[in-house]
């Protein structure tokens with residue numbers, strides 16, 4: 001029998017200025033203090049995008065909308081895989097209500113300044129490829145002014 005992995009859904013959540021939200025885990029002890037993309041486990045029978053909306057409401061107290069899946073899937077602990085969606089904030093200001101003790105909105109040049117969980121590093125790199133305005137020379141020009 002093939003074991004089906006548990007899917008953990010996470011958000012590359014951007015604000016209107018194009019900053020990416022990072023969340024610092026408060027538990028379990030082996031992950032506490034490291035940074036991740038907010039999200040959580042999909043429940044049996046739950047569509048993944050709905051799970052993501054639920055997790056962001058529970059963990060951050062915000063309404064958000066998944067916009068596009070970031071291509072790829074990344075292994076976590078055995079039996080778990082991570083999938084990421086580029087996500088738009090609809091309403092609310094994120095707060096660390098559950099699972100996290102700090103949040104940071106990262107400018108594009110600050111993304112690698114936090115201590116991401118090892119398994120999140122390739123997921124964050126892939127998310128950046130899909131970031132709003134990624135590869136847009138006009139946006140880079142605006143940022144340099």
Ligand SMILES: Nc1nc2c([nH]c(=O)n2[C@H]2C[C@H](O)[C@@H](COP(=O)(O)OP(=O)(O)OP(=O)(O)O)O2)c(=O)[nH]1
Nearest residue numbers: 008010036037038039040041076082099117119120
């Ligand atoms: N949310 C999230 N979890 C991650 C990431 N990277 C990573 O290794 N994980 C791990 C931590 C946890 O073992 C698992 C997700 O569990 P969770 O605790 O966030 O999810 P949950 O809210 O559904 O969990 P629970 O408290 O209901 O059990 O995946 C990530 O980027 N985002």
